Amino acid sequence: MVAVALSIKTGRGNYRLNLAAPAERDPDGILLTLVLERADGIERVAFRCRIASELVTQDVDEETLLTRLSPWIEREFEMTRENALKTIRSERKMLELSFDASNRGPF
């Protein structure tokens, strides 16, 4: 599992984006479990990111994926954070963002 944590600057202060679990790879794509954590540690939220196989190759490493995702999450930070928190609080499961041909996101 990649230990790199990317820094994200947001209206709520500095956050770190890192992987919470090794990437799960299958023929349909790659599933990442990510954690957004405020630099001072007072907030942390996990969410998932499914990237369809048509957008990335199977051998792409986790650090590259994280680097590609980071600016997008920085831009969509409020929506991502709010949705991730709401999903965990009310549905007790992690939010899953899906990127495919119809919604390419940062890919």
Add this chain to the structure above:
Amino acid sequence: MSLQLIRPDINLDFVGKRHFFVILSTAINIAAILLIVFKGLNYGVDFVGGSVVQVQFTNTTNADSIRRSLGGLDLGEITVQDFGSGGHSYLLRFEKVKNIAGLGPTLEAELAKTFGTNDVKVVRVESVGAKVGSDLRRRGFFAVIVATIFMGIFIAIQFRHVSWSFGTGAVIALIHDVLVVTGALVIAQLQFDLTTLAALLTVIGYSVHDTIIVSDRIREDASKRRREPIATIMNRAINETLSRTILTSGTAIMVLIALLIFGGPILRPSAFTLLVGFITGTYSSVYIAGPVVLFWEGRTKVGSLSSRAA
């Protein structure tokens, strides 16, 4: 065919039983105050400060195992609560964490020793400082007081041509409702956080709404029946609005029962607050607000209310 739950000519003696219900409500209110003072509300992190951590486990576990595995960390008192996923998701509450920074990774590393690195994930950490918590608590209390007083002033002004006592009745009814709901929250030990506070403020709004309906009918009837005693006018007004009261409160209560049962642990405290509050609010409009007006007006001569309403 129209929906008719209550016969239009119904004449239940609500006002005649007011002494019993006033004594009952007073006793409940005293009990609620004692509960609030001596047992206290189960304040959420919003109001006392601390951290809430949500942890997900791949395999089923229990609260004791989690507590045991965190025993080596100096994290103060920990509350572990099953988050309704059949032992897969738990909420941990820490009231006094010395070092909040790094709490998530620290917990994850400690839990991983017992449950396995890939079988445990800290999926949420939310923290509120102790000072912010006490500040929010003070502001929340202030919001309830201000809402109650302003509702009373609003009703007093609206009904000033009939009697200023309607405002007093509304304020006393609202204080009654807030005390009953808060007392019920103490007994149930449900978490009192910002969402529950919002529900409590909603109860104030709902209760006053119900009081206005009854008071407005009293004003209307008082102008039509100038020679009737106030108690008779009041009892008739309550009976005339009874069908509407039962229908509107009943439908709202049905929704709240569904929310309480199926809403999950996050919505449970606010659904419970609203449910108890709506029932109490309906009751207080009949048995608290009315008797206060009656007590006030009872000192004046018969028909005085009617003549002012005209």
